[in-house]
Amino acid sequence: MKQSFAIETKNLTKKFGAFTALSDLNLKIESGVIHGLLGPNGAGKTTAIKILCGLLRPTGGEAYIFGKKVPDRSILPQIGYMPQETALYVELSVHHNLALYAELYGMSRSRIAERELELLQFIALEKWRDEPVSNLSGGMKHRVSLACSMIHEPKLLFLDEPTVGVDPELRASFWEYFNALKLKGITIVLTTHYMDEAQHCDRIGLLRLGRLIAEGAPSEITRQTNTANLEDAFLALSRQEVKV
């Protein structure tokens, strides 16, 4: 049963002291879909992703990736993680950052070269290959970080706000690429607070103050809430929450 889901969480809860960052999250994400986690700052999106990547221990509940309970080291090679705040070695070149992550996954030199070329084209930074990351703009760094998370061809990608600081043209090409990955059977879980962007997701989960307030395909959610777009849907749902 569990095997059919890439991710499954049961009453996943995370508390930091008295503050509840995530409360009873129940989520099932099928393989080969793009699943968006939406919500304002502090909604618990990043906390959820960090637990799933094994970076945080939940205070309650359970999470499974490909049927294995996290944290589990054996699933690490299959997942890619792009943190919200760019974590790169700024003194290293773009190439060496990519090579470091590739080597950590035990990739061969020839395979690293192939993947690097592919990803540099995708993030449109071929000319910057040998430039230290410190010389890159914020948006460029973000793209390098994205490439680092995908170098080892993970089956499951966690992208924490992958399109922040990326210009509209490149953002469109990102979505094309994400869709191409999806067709290869790769599961992508991403967070965003651009509601318009969430339309590209197969399914979305709306989070607010650590709780999942709605889950489903974007069209379903707008239909259920009787709204024209996700932004209005989110506002409508928030108001409902307050009433309850």
Added chain:
Amino acid sequence: MSIRRAFSVTKRIFRGLRNDKRTVGLMFIAPIIAMFIFGLAFSGDVKDVHVVVVNNDAGFQAPGMPVKVSISDQIIANFDEDVLKVDYLNSEEEGVQRVEKGGAYGLIVFPGNFTRDIYGKIQNPSLPISTTIRVRLDKSNVNVATTVTKAVSDAVLKTMNDTGLQAPVSVDASNAIFAKNAKLMDFFVPGIMAFVVFMLTTILTLISVVGERTSGNLERLQATPLRASEIVIGYAFAFSIIGMLQTIILLTIGVLAFNIMIVGNIFLAFLVIALLAVVSLSLGILLSSLANREAQAIQFLVIVLLPTFLLAGIFTPVEALPSWLRPLS
């Protein structure tokens, strides 16, 4: 555990250094400057040096004198108690053994007819006899060796003044037990090497590990198959190599510019340096867990490095410390 992944960390450190010329400069120029400055300027007061006295002097009762006198005993009594801690042995061989085992820094030998010869010389200065106190030293610590010789000479001078004798007593310190031709630099170079490796490794690990954390890289790496142990091993490789390079440079300059002696196994020295690098690295990582930011990390250094620097016995012998502080050292 994968050595390959650990090597990836090592490679990452070196690649980072390639784009960080200032740190590289610090790594290799700082030790050289330190060696010159310390070598030329440093000296400290030495106290509580263990020495062995072999007193063969039988004493002498001069005609018309009521009692037998021993000038050697008077000299020993005039030793500066703060400086010399005296043990008595019966033979020179035993004394040499004691020094060789590291139980004492020097051996002070009074010849058999010391007192008689002094009186003889006073009456007839042309007598072909010598009244010489032989001081045999472990000169590998030049600072201490000089102190012992000086303390003996001072005691002789004081005794002569006290007794009013005008005797030609000489102190001969030429026959050292260890490191006969040692100079101050021979003593300082190893100390500087050790200290530079210790200091730079601790500082660089501390700062880079704190940096890994504040930049988010450490967390990012936790989502990869890289293990914490592999990070530590990767760092250990990198800093052992850097430590060895520093050692090579310092030894080369020491030999070429200061003409130091190399006694013993040089490979053993490299091994010790590598070990020291690992120890310093561990200290750096330990300290890094206490600091949230790089600026905080620097403050820990003052607390940890300065005491280590002063207590390690590399610049001043442990004997120069107050006794209650020595166990800590």
